[in-house]
Amino acid sequence: MEKHWIKLLVTTNAIQAEITKQMLEEHGVPAVIINKQDSSYRFGQIELYVHESKEASARGLIAEIEQGDSEV
Template identity: 35%
Template structure:
């Protein structure tokens, strides 16, 4: 059965998405990046998705990450 994905985080900064993705990976949560930025003007968002089964754990980790910044 195919896992369904849910949008968990959005940013304009790729480094921020990569930091969060790394933190999720360290906690055994697989995530996927969808970069919707225009390559010429850097307009648009970068989105991070996780499996719907991992939403609660991922949100808790991201909340801790945001509070530590």
């Protein structure tokens, strides 16, 4: 991976990682998923990265979504 990318999210839930990636990209924040899970047994982690120049925006967007979820 190129330099200057920040690990923003680590999860075991592939759907959560993909939804977060799509949400970030819809708001103009490029994101990359690296799936380190074993393909047969689904253990391991999935990591989501954003460029360091977009880290603050990405964290803000994720915080907004999490805050909205807790209000429901």
